[in-house]
Amino acid sequence: MRFREFKQLNQDNGNHFFSPDTMRFFNSVIELWDNSGFFITSESFTGEHSDRFYSIRRGDLTSGKVTKISEFQQYKNLDDAEDDMNEMIGDM
Numbered sequence: 001m002r003f004r005e006f007k008q009l010n011q012d013n014g015n016h017f018f019s020p021d022t023m024r025f026f027n028s029v030i031e032l033w034d035n036s037g038f039f040i041t042s043e044s045f046t047g048e049h050s051d052r053f054y055s056i057r058r059g060d061l062t063s064g065k066v067t068k069i070s071e072f073q074q075y076k077n078l079d080d081a082e083d084d085m086n087e088m089i090g091d092m
Contacts, residue, residue: 001061003033009064017066031078036089037061040081043073054081056088 001009007018016022029052032040037059042052053073057066069088075081
């Protein structure tokens with residue numbers, strides 16, 4: 001499933017993970033989406049120019065709900081998060 005389809009599914013089922021207010025509150029960016037539903041977000045809380053940290057999540061392609069796979073902001077760089085996410089996808 002493509003990201004925009006999942007985002008709509010999330011909204012249609014009453015979830016607010018991708019709402020503008022939620023994304024703005026966490027200063028969140030969707031860094032990478034895999035059509036299996038795995039994706040990586042980054043967040044930054046201490047200002048516009050602060051470091052971003054990365055989390056792996058998974059979207060349920062039926063319900064539109066988002067599940068935390070890694071710890072919140074577990075990764076200090078996108079490459080490490082992407083490597084782990086790809087390993088998880090490969091293990092499916």
